[in-house]
Amino acid sequence: MISFEHFKMEDGSPIYSQIIQYIKRGIVAGTIKDQDEIPSRRVLSSLLGVNPNTVQKAYRILEDENLIESRSGAKSYMTVREAQIALVRTQLMEGNTKALIHAMKQMGISKEDALVLVEKFWD
Amino acid sequence: MISFEHFKMEDGSPIYSQIIQYIKRGIVAGTIKDQDEIPSRRVLSSLLGVNPNTVQKAYRILEDENLIESRSGAKSYMTVREAQIALVRTQLMEGNTKALIHAMKQMGISKEDALVLVEKFWD
DNA sequence: CTAACCGTATTATATATATAATACGGTTAA
DNA sequence: TTAACCGTATTATATATATAATACGGTTAG
Numbered sequence: 001m002i003s004f005e006h007f008k009m010e011d012g013s014p015i016y017s018q019i020i021q022y023i024k025r026g027i028v029a030g031t032i033k034d035q036d037e038i039p040s041r042r043v044l045s046s047l048l049g050v051n052p053n054t055v056q057k058a059y060r061i062l063e064d065e066n067l068i069e070s071r072s073g074a075k076s077y078m079t080v081r082e083a084q085i086a087l088v089r090t091q092l093m094e095g096n097t098k099a100l101i102h103a104m105k106q107m108g109i110s111k112e113d114a115l116v117l118v119e120k121f122w123d
Numbered sequence: 124m125i126s127f128e129h130f131k132m133e134d135g136s137p138i139y140s141q142i143i144q145y146i147k148r149g150i151v152a153g154t155i156k157d158q159d160e161i162p163s164r165r166v167l168s169s170l171l172g173v174n175p176n177t178v179q180k181a182y183r184i185l186e187d188e189n190l191i192e193s194r195s196g197a198k199s200y201m202t203v204r205e206a207q208i209a210l211v212r213t214q215l216m217e218g219n220t221k222a223l224i225h226a227m228k229q230m231g232i233s234k235e236d237a238l239v240l241v242e243k244f245w246d
Numbered sequence: 247c248t249a250a251c252c253g254t255a256t257t258a259t260a261t262a263t264a265t266a267a268t269a270c271g272g273t274t275a276a
Numbered sequence: 277t278t279a280a281c282c283g284t285a286t287t288a289t290a291t292a293t294a295t296a297a298t299a300c301g302g303t304t305a306g
Contacts, residue, residue: 006229010225012136012140013135013136014262014263014264015263015264016263016264017135022229025226025229025230026229028230028231029229029230029231030231031231040281040282040283041282041283041284042281042282042283050264050265051264051265051266052265052266053264053265053266054263054264054265056283056284057263057264059283070282070283070284071272071273071282071283072271072272072273072282072283072284073271073272073273073274073281073282073283073284074272074273074274074282074283075273075274075281075282075283076282076283089230092226092230093230093232093240094244096222096223096226096227097223097240097241097243097244098244099219099222099223100219100220100222100223100241101241101244101245102133103148103215103219104219106129106145106148106149106152107148107151107152107212107215107216108151108152108153108154109216111241111242111245114241114245115238115241115242117216117220118220118223118224118234118237118238118241119234119238120220121217121220121221121224122224122234122237137292137293137294138293138294139293139294163251163252163253164252164253164254165251165252165253173294173295174294174295174296175295175296176294176295176296177293177294177295179253179254180293180294182253193252193253193254194252194253194302194303195252195253195254195301195302195303196251196252196253196254196301196302196303196304197251197252197253197302197303197304198251198252198253198303198304199252199253
């Protein structure tokens with residue numbers, strides 16, 4: 001069963017996006033694996049304190065990306081192939097890194113200073 | 124006159140937020156200074172291809188933060204004090220850096236690997 | 247002075263996001 | 277079998293975001 005123990009609502013981004021992001025990062029980290037059972041819509045919505053429809057929206061999108069498999073009436077499971085893991089890893093790593101670099105460049109921060117900042121705030 | 128030459132619409136975040144972010148980064152970079160004239164709502168909306176009301180919302184919020192001063196009928200200007208610059212710089216640097224670190228940690232990436240990624244994609 | 251701007255405000259419409267309340271039929275374990 | 281779940285769907289309401297069209301009076305340069 002996938003754990004949402006470390007999930008925290010933070011950004012101003014939509015909740016369903018944060019759920020998707022959390023799961024994808026878990027896939028990259030290896031804490032979420034192929035055929036892992038995922039919490040039901042009702043259970044996760046209760047756990048996160050959000051509406052079941054919000055969880056359903058996240059799950060539906062992940063299903064559209066073939067990362068979740070659902071059968072009406074039964075539990076839902078992750079369906080994560082190796083090729084998908086590599087793809088998600090690349091997308092998330094590049095996306096997050098490039099977002100930081102773009103911000104730093106717009107602020108006129110040098111690469112060296114940016115690296116120092118990451119070092120400084122890591123812990 | 125503030126330049127929006129390097130403004131690019133990218134995120135999924137609200138347009139008015141992106142405008143605010145762009146201006147704040149310019150303040151940190153020093154390309155936007157105290158008493159600089161800012162484009163009128165109509166001019167900037169036309170330049171960015173968005174609705175005047177969207178620009179107005181961004182400007183109004185910056186005005187609430189005392190970073191813009193407007194007089195009905197006249198041009199608007201930046202009002203940026205040294206203390207504000209330091210504050211905005213700290214907020215943006217910390218915010219962006221911590222966002223990257225949070226993402227990397229959730230993906231199980233080590234500090235060293237994260238630094239290598241920033242190095243790799245900088246140019 | 248006056249025309250061309252300017253900030254500001256209002257009303258309407260549309261979409262995205264989130265919640266709430268319900269309902270239906272499928273699946274599964276006791 | 278049946279009760280407790282499950283996925284799925286629908287309807288309604290509310291807020292945020294974005295656009296569109298329009299209007300009012302203030303400011304300023306020619």
